[in-house]
Amino acid sequence: MTNDEKTKTKKGNLKLCELCKSRKQAIKRPKNLQKICKECFYHVFETEIHQTIVSNNLFFPGEKVAIGASGGKDSTVLAYVLKLLNERYNYGLELVLLSIDEGIVGYRDDSLATVQRNKIQYNLPLEIVSYRDLYNWTMDEIVSCAGIRNSCTYCGVLRRQALDRGAAKLGINHVVTGHNADDMAETVLMNILRGDLARLENSTTICTKSSGSPIKRSKPFKYIYQKEIVLYAHYKKLDYFSTECTYAPEAFRGTARVLMKNLEKIRSSCITDIIYSGENLVLKEKKKRQQFKKKQNANGSKEPTEVEIRNDGSISLGKHGFKDGNRCTRCGYLSSNTICKACMLLEGLEKSKAKIMLENDGVTDGAAKLTRTLESLTF
Numbered sequence: 001m002t003n004d005e006k007t008k009t010k011k012g013n014l015k016l017c018e019l020c021k022s023r024k025q026a027i028k029r030p031k032n033l034q035k036i037c038k039e040c041f042y043h044v045f046e047t048e049i050h051q052t053i054v055s056n057n058l059f060f061p062g063e064k065v066a067i068g069a070s071g072g073k074d075s076t077v078l079a080y081v082l083k084l085l086n087e088r089y090n091y092g093l094e095l096v097l098l099s100i101d102e103g104i105v106g107y108r109d110d111s112l113a114t115v116q117r118n119k120i121q122y123n124l125p126l127e128i129v130s131y132r133d134l135y136n137w138t139m140d141e142i143v144s145c146a147g148i149r150n151s152c153t154y155c156g157v158l159r160r161q162a163l164d165r166g167a168a169k170l171g172i173n174h175v176v177t178g179h180n181a182d183d184m185a186e187t188v189l190m191n192i193l194r195g196d197l198a199r200l201e202n203s204t205t206i207c208t209k210s211s212g213s214p215i216k217r218s219k220p221f222k223y224i225y226q227k228e229i230v231l232y233a234h235y236k237k238l239d240y241f242s243t244e245c246t247y248a249p250e251a252f253r254g255t256a257r258v259l260m261k262n263l264e265k266i267r268s269s270c271i272t273d274i275i276y277s278g279e280n281l282v283l284k285e286k287k288k289r290q291q292f293k294k295k296q297n298a299n300g301s302k303e304p305t306e307v308e309i310r311n312d313g314s315i316s317l318g319k320h321g322f323k324d325g326n327r328c329t330r331c332g333y334l335s336s337n338t339i340c341k342a343c344m345l346l347e348g349l350e351k352s353k354a355k356i357m358l359e360n361d362g363v364t365d366g367a368a369k370l371t372r373t374l375e376s377l378t379f
């Protein structure tokens with residue numbers, strides 16, 4: 001008897017779950033195309049996350065963990081599942097929701113309203129930290145000054161630090177985020193396509209730490225497909241915010257995403273396969289040194305480049321030779337660089353704002369002039 005025949009009832013029409021062989025099929029798993037019932041889907045989904053947590057020793061009993069909560073599907077499912085697993089398997093974690101308000105009107109204000117509801121639904125404490133309070137800039141102001149082109153870079157750098165600072169404020173050393181397998185595979189692809197070997201080697205690490213920061217960051221959804229997160233949230237009727245950010249995703253990441261989605265259509269396992277390839281890739285020492293030298297030479301100096309705009313328009317922030325435990329000379333926050341990345345970007349913004357104001361005293365020439373100004377002066 002074939003597998004298909006085995007999963008049919010006596011009536012011959014109703015197909016049964018390929019796992020429990022007793023309940024009705026409801027879902028075709030995007031990860032392996034298995035046809036299973038809802039209950040088995042919940043079970044495999046939650047168990048895979050639990051196994052990732054256990055096999056990577058992500059937590060220790062009594063640990064305080066902040067969940068980076070944006071109100072979107074990934075972090076909402078993360079909050080729900082972590083709370084569930086914490087109770088089911090007795091992890092002994094103290095969970096807190098930590099949200100960053102980037103100041104994007106019509107987007108983040110609405111998604112934060114969702115997090116406020118999640119706080120009540122999941123009975124978890126919530127801390128909100130804003131760019132306005134930390135940096136005296138909102139993302140809306142940054143985009144109106146620097147343009148939309150590099151908005152993801154600004155936002156990413158500032159958010160990383162904001163999450164660190166929010167966690168530090170709560171006396172927490174560990175932040176978990178809802179980055180999933182698709183995000184990770186995209187990052188691997190992007191780094192391959194850019195030839196960015198230094199980043200490629202670390203792009204599949206489940207636990208990371210910003211240089212200089214005591215805060216650990218981990219991704220329990222490293223092996224979880226985005227489509228399965230959406231299915232889980234849908235069937236569990238979780239309350240999440242589903243609108244995309246007002247500012248378009250980084251152009252190159254968008255291209256890698258499309259490429260990966262097309263590959264996934266042909267071969268569903270390709271997301272896991274790309275991560276597997278990334279995990280097992282080992283760079284030769286020689287290559288690492290060559291990358292470092294290439295940057296130095298391009299800069300014409302012995303110091304590595306601080307801020308570099310790549311050909312595809314994205315920004316790369318280099319190092320300045322400081323060690324862990326040092327502090328940024330501008331904001332005083334822990335940083336392995338003389339000036340932390342957030343301050344580097346903010347300094348560029350302040351300069352452009354000042355220059356724009358000066359130029360606007362004369363003839364105003366609209367958005368094109370703003371963009372030109374920024375591009376000429378920033379870095």
Ligand SMILES: Nc1ncnc2c1ncn2[C@@H]1O[C@H](COP(=O)(O)OP(=O)(O)OP(=O)(O)O)[C@@H](O)[C@H]1O
Nearest residue numbers: 068069070072073074075076098099100177178179
């Ligand atoms: N404003 C924020 N506050 C707190 N955490 C955030 C915020 N934005 C993003 N994160 C964290 O970073 C993860 C990845 O964020 P990204 O911007 O890629 O959004 P996403 O993939 O749409 O995730 P989500 O569906 O959770 O919004 C999120 O799952 C969340 O854990």
